Amino acid sequence: MxxxxxxxxxxxxxxxxxxxxxxxxxxxxxxxxxxxxxxxxxxxxxxxxxxxxxxxxxxxxxxxxxxxxxxxxxxxxxxxxxxxxxxxxxxxxxxxxxxxxxxxxxxxxxxxxxxxxxxxxxxxxxxxxxxxxxxxxxxxxxxxxxxxxxxxxxxxxxxxxxxxxxxxxxxxxxPAPAKADFGIKVLPGNHETLVVEATFPGDPEAADFFVAGERDYMFGAPARSEKDGRLVFTIPILDRPSTTPTDGGLYYTLTSAEGAVEGVLPFP
Missing domain, CATH: 2.60.40.1250 (Thiol:disulfide interchange protein DsbD, N-terminal domain)
Structure with missing residues (x-):
């Protein structure tokens, strides 16, 4: 933009x-x-x-x-x-x-x-x-x-x-609330990346993951990869607060060909 x-x-x-x-x-x-x-x-x-x-x-x-x-x-x-x-x-x-x-x-x-x-x-x-x-x-x-x-x-x-x-x-x-068979799991990342594994119905090509940068976090566009039949999104952390917040979390939305869910994930 x-x-x-x-x-x-x-x-x-x-x-x-x-x-x-x-x-x-x-x-x-x-x-x-x-x-x-x-x-x-x-x-x-x-x-x-x-x-x-x-x-x-x-x-x-x-x-x-x-x-x-x-x-x-x-x-x-x-x-x-x-x-x-x-x-x-x-x-x-x-x-x-x-x-x-x-x-x-x-x-x-x-x-x-x-x-x-x-x-x-x-x-x-x-x-x-x-x-x-x-x-x-x-x-x-x-x-x-x-x-x-x-x-x-x-x-x-x-x-x-x-x-x-x-x-x-x-x-x-x-979006509906995230659940076990339609949502994300946070995987180990590092100071510069957020990594999540997505579970969802339908075609993997139609899935996308959006995370909202708040509390001084800023994220780049996610990179997709598939491993052992799992879809993983790796999101660059472009900026972050000097101290990781201990309360609340980050809103996310996971979309698929069959709908969308949302939830809150821990601050990386």
């Missing part, structure tokens, strides 16, 4: 003003490569969470990024600090595809995509208004940023069947 500097040079292109919250879905915000909006299913669930999606309608030929955009991209970001009664918002990601644009290999989507997002309420019994500052990169031959505030009042139209169906459909696209 083109360098991050190119993205930042065009930042003014994608800026949008906040709009009044008036419905359980926001208005569309239009940019050069497509449009985005925020949709919610309305009511909070019993755990005090509101489920929604960032709906990204890309124009033909345009792409956007997965949770790890590679060494020169921008992952989707959401800031809900201006919201009322919302403490947190977290994206979930459908299985990505591998892209190579001549500048590098990266993970993302070359089609319209709806990213599920979960909003956590401070006080589950009270009303909430979402004012979400959105930032994401979309790319054709060059990349441009899309930056806007999308506003939603989930209680304004809490029984909108179309919105609820969109959220439900987006959640259905997410």
């Amino acid at each position: 083109q360098s991050l500097k190119i993205l930042l040079l065009g930042a003014a292109i994608g800026c949008g003003a906040a709009l009044p919250a008036a419905a359980s879905s926001s208005d569309w915000y239009n940019s050069e490569g497509g449009k985005v909006r925020l949709v919610t299913s309305g009511k909070a669930d019993e755990d005090g969470r509101i489920h929604g999606v960032l709906d990204i309608a890309l124009k033909p030929g345009w792409k956007t990024y997965w949770r790890d955009p590679g060494d020169a991209g921008v992952p989707p970001q959401i800031d809900v600090s201006a919201s009322t009664n919302i403490t947190d918002a977290a994206f979930s990601f459908p299985p990505p595809q591998r892209h190579d644009d001549g500048y590098g290999k990266w993970a993302g989507y070359n089609h319209p995509v709806s990213l599920p997002v979960t909003f956590t309420l401070s006080s589950p019994g009270d009303a909430a208004v979402i004012d979400a500052d959105i930032f994401l990169g979309i790319c054709e031959t060059i990349c441009i940023p899309v930056q806007t505030r999308l506003s939603v009042d989930p209680a304004a139209d809490p029984d909108n069947a179309e919105d609820a169906a969109l959220v439900k459909a987006a959640l259905a696209t997410l």
